[in-house]
Amino acid sequence: MDNPLILIENGCDDLHLGKDIIILANLPADQTDFYLCSQIVKAVASSEKRFCGCAELSDVLFLAEDPLHLGKLLLAAASLTQRESFIQTAELLILAHNCFTRACNMEGISKVLKLCQKLTEVLLENCQWSLMVRLLTGIGRYTEMHYIFHLLKDNQQFESLLSKGLDKYTGLKSATLDFVRDDKELFTLVALHFLMYSELAAMFEENASSYLESLELNDEGKILHSDRNVQTLEAAVRAYMHAAQHYIQAKKLKRATAIINQAELVSLQWSFVTGVETGLNADCLLKLQCHQVTTFINNTLSYEEARIVSQAYNISIDWSAALYQQFIIKDNHQYLLAWLRHHELTYTIVQDVARRFQQEKTLSDSVVKNMKQFVQLIMQTDLKYRISSQMGFKDILQTLLSGPELPYLKDTVWLSGFKKQHI
Incomplete structure (x- = not known):
């Protein structure tokens, strides 16, 4: 047969068979790469996006004799298609990046990332959010492409990322959580999406602790009855209750019980503060040493109050x-x-x-x-x-x-x- 590669084009649906056919063709490595590049570009442009029986075109790269050369060809093809089809450009950049990664070629990877940033700017102008997410997940370099996280957040499109099923992409879940860590509202959205009840509970628990740290105390360690302190205590109770709820959902019942005890302690502190006139100070029940707890229980607290305090401090x-x-x-x-x-x-x-x-x-x-x-x-x-x-x-x-x-x-x-x- 003059051109064995015709067998691939005529319906070869096995990757290993395709490799054998290419070896049989005995073409120079660069011609093989040119051939593969042309076929990949055709497959990307088609509706099926399949070649040589591969459900994922990235598997076709296995056929390349020189992944670095094929990567350069795909990168050049991506530059040519950018104005014609956003989808084709994105897919070719992803495949080129895979080639450069296999070849451990940082120069090629750097060029891909620069083109990705340019393409993202165009995608932003055209509101192509899902394609932006595809580019991010396909390349998989979340630190270098953190700007896409920011664009999705700033344009209220973060759910476009969550809808992709992040567990399928190595490192994307942790990268997403790292990005939203300081944004409580967004962190809550992501944690609920992943059913990360334990992490969500820990966040609310940390919030409650932060509220309590900001309380205004006098030199004797007593808490001033002020609007700010009252609101802070109320916010801490709400945060603890949210934490307890999510620990229950995470099936961490022992921790949930401990958090409920803390919420009751803060509620008791609130009643102490609101029980004195505005501007006066109330005894502080928070962050006590063991001997201080004992002194309060034996001398100051009612029976029910004593039980609340003892449970909170165990x-x-x-x-x-x-x-x-x-x-x-x-x-x-x-x-x-x-x-x-x-x-x-x-x-x-x-x-x-x-x-x-x-x-x-x-x-x-x-x-x-x-x-x-x-x-x-x-x-x-x-x-x-x-x-x-x-x-x-x-x-x-x-x-x-x-x-x-x-x-x-x-x-x-x-x-x-x-x-x-x-x-």
Whole structure:
């Protein structure tokens, strides 16, 4: 056969067979490249855009003897077609770039990138957004072609990029995220598109932290009641709630719970700030040390507030210390009632409260009265008897000894010997 290449043109649909036919033709490398270039240009101009059975024309480059030479030919062809067809120009530039990349020729790559920038300017004038995205994804040099990201953003066409299915293109997803990292609105759009709930949650969490950093505090570390501080706290709560929602969507329930606890802490801080007159200062519950948290819980906070703060800081509350300070010392009956709705007086708590009472050097009438009332709440008869005896509460002892509890005490405390029991 005089021209074996006719076999390729007449319907060869196998790339490896096409390679064998080219070897059979025994043409010089440059003539092979000229032939391939002409066929690629025809394929690009056709509606099917197929050659030698390849669904992707980039696969045809496998047939080239000299990818650098073929790249130069394709680059020249791209320059000639620029005024005729934007699509053809873009596809030829992409293929030329593939050739130069295979040949590791930076000069050729640089020329392609310069032509890409010129073509992009024309595409911008003609609002060819999808073709602009095709050029970006086809070349794949996202750092050098960052200007396309900017053009899409400035012209509200960023969704044209997202609709391409970025996971198909190596590096495009990370490049897109890097570009939108500082644009919260655009980052949200991209993260939602990729179902990147964890990253989105982290962004909102970071936003909340930034809001809290900007609060106005006085020299004592207290928060001023100002419109700015109130609005900042409200913004932080909203950011934390968004973060929690997205952590739930990411199935990170433990983290979501921790963020909800932070949102409740900031909400409590908001109530502290708005609870004082404008211009005055409120105690700060944020960024406390462990000992500061304990001090607040034992001396300042209500029962519900104490639970919110302890959960936010992941600190276990010493309820005996809190009960002693809040009820026995400060006569806070509401605290005790709230606590009893959720807990029971255990042997350990009763014992520890009694120990604190005994260690007091001076006891006011109010403290003694509250301790007696506390003892009256003990449900275990033997424990109530022992504590009352130890404290010297004769009135409570008399009530126990004259009531129906006496037989039980005879069979338990008295039988075992009270003096051997230690409180």
